[in-house]
Amino acid sequence: GENVEQHPSTLSVQEGDSAVIKCTYSDSASNYFPWYKQELGKRPQLIIDIRSNVGEKKDQRIAVTLNKTAKHFSLHITETQPEDSAVYFCAASIYGGSQGNLIFGKGTKLSVKP
């Protein structure tokens, strides 16, 4: 089955710097890669997602890149702000098929220092 590895487990940056979180997946059939942000004590919320037919997607300060050949994808946050501090999870899925569940990485705790 699918396995998702996520690095680093913790990341500390200064406000205004960029943050990059990387994930690798094992199942070449996976075609949907969402990123969730989870603030302390709250539910995970989708911040951006990418499908295997594109290599990059951007939404304001957040971007995701996908390399299908290498089976890895990354989250990029530019101009970080203290409110970006949270745990970020990557996930992979075979989108639209009978297997709808997400396989998650173990998360990255991002701390943005003012």
Place this chain on the structure above:
Amino acid sequence: GAGVSQSPSNKVTEKGKDVELRCDPISGHTALYWYRQSLGQGLEFLIYFQGNSAPDKSGLPSDRFSAERTGGSVSTLTIQRTQQEDSAVYLCASSLLGREQYFGPGTRLTVT
């Protein structure tokens, strides 16, 4: 509109007791998922319902865990003979087929 809701928000139970956790998905969402999040860990898939199809139970950790979804809407996750290692936050999510998953607030289960 209303999001995914779960009840109870917190549940403390004694080892060996049975518990039932409830999930109300977003109206019209055909897919419903249960995940488990242990302290400081990622989300572990448990079970997936899609419409009237047989559920995907491949993530259930043992036969003490079961779930049902009545009328294609509300779902109940049941844990029998709870053990301390069952302590975790149980998250429910729902989606339209092949679309973004929306998570509920979770039920924090503590087994003493």
